Amino acid sequence: MTNIVDEFAGRVNPVSINIETLQYLDSMIKTKNITSVLEFGSGVSTEFWSEKLPDATIVSFDNSRRYTKITRSRLNRKAVNATVSFAPLRIKKIFGLHYITCKFLPKLRKIAPPKPFDVMLIDGPPGYLYAREATLLQAYPYLDENTLIILDDAERQIERETIARWSSVFKITNLEYHDVGQKQIATFNIEPKPSQPTMSKSPIYTRSKMVKLLLTFHRRNIMHNLWILKMRLLNRELFPDQKMADTE
Template sequence: MSFRIRAALTGAVALAAAGGAGYLLGGPALAGYALFSTALCGAAALLWRQSRRAQAEQRRQQAAVRQLTEKVSGLSRRVKRLQEDQEQGRRHLADRIDATYARIRQVPGDTRRLVREDDRSGRVLDAIGAVREEVESIPRMTRRLVREWNRIVYAEVEDLTALYRDIEPDRALPQMHGWSAGADLARYLYCEVAEAGRSSVLECGSGTTTVILAYAFRARGHGRVVSLEHDPRFAAATRRMIEERGLGEWAEVVDAPLADAVVGDAVWPWYDLDAVPEGPFDLLLVDGPPASVGSEARYPAVPLLLDRLAKDALVVLDDTRRPDERAIGERWAAELEGFALESLGHDHGTLVLRRGGEAAL
């Protein structure tokens, strides 16, 4: 049975009951009032009921709308996630494609590198073999070095003993080790003066050899060594050694500061030429300026002093175990005519240029 039928039946029963009760209690007037009041209450109840139903329907519709909205929002989120996943997948695929292309482009370079590495592996094996041979040769090399060292030490002792025997000094000779000239060079210079008859020596750089040459000239009874020195401290030290041994008659130390000297198209720092005596000199000893002045610092000696050398002059270059000095000696020999280059087996290395006639650059 529907709500409306139930409501109509309920209203009719209520009206009948109200009318009957009013008629019994108060007559027709009270019965009419009861009927009106009952009808009014029924109408109000009906309106309230309909209002409740309308509110319930509204709430149901609102809930349905919210549910639909949530479904739409969820669907939107899923669509957005799908779009993001699709975009991420697209980017990932693009990156993979780019990486693949990059790897493909590297293939030629990798191939060349593998070829080089294979070649390098061969070189490494060769190097390992060479190292093994060197290691195996160490005992043999050690024995050879010991023999060479013994030879050098014996020769140094022999030369030093000969110097003391020939000079018979009343005090110790200057040191002949470290930066100073060795006993082998000192003995060679002494013999060139005392035995070979050199009478005038010009020395670039002063020190031990200045004293030895002065002793040689004293033994001969005439001659003199002139030593150019740019450093006042070394000049003073050499003068003191000469004075202490009473050799002032046979040696002179000249203060010759470094100045610009022109050789060919180049400018070199070298001894001030105004301080150099005119000569002629039959022996030129080149043992300065020091290497700290510059590359091949001793080269200007022969080009600048060539016209002050005697016809049979001898040029002695010290420290030729160093690459710079050896290059200087070879350069002189290549640029000068009438000079022969000779290498002496001295500890520090000595090159000798022997002049046999007129020479020109």
């Protein structure tokens, strides 16, 4: 347990996966033979998978071009097992509803391992976009009933509702909530055969709501990039979690 703290305490940040979750994942991978991981939301978790599972295939998607690059720069150069791809946000009709989702299927089709993934970690896109529901609705053909699905931030109402909504189209088994520090993660399996072609209606997943949220996302992105530009112009240090690793 202590080695996870030694190895990762200096890397975690307020939006990354926390140390307690990494400790949970570390114990979990020691009890299973994990050969592949599908991840939404790259960062410290991607470093963890690639370092702890050097022989596994790690496929990670991030909706931010900037954080895709940051994660890539921080992966050990010997980590040839991990692919981090930029998956831009789009509005898409899935299972009859409008979602914000990241565009990952074309890339996944090309690089998915031949067998279903052993683990799927859903830690992105950011919660306020309500976009996590769509990740599973699109990625399920790449899973089987043994895939361990892990949803971060499961203490939040929205993530709990998402699990309930998934259960209307997939049979969910082994659902457990784990306390990890200040937060919770949910772990479960699904039978990846949808029982119906549509998700039940929701006031959230409408086209107009999604358009508004996507505009909010782009506005925040612009503000963030302006802040980075300002720090550069003032020759000020960025926060460590905002910087690329040195690339010799």
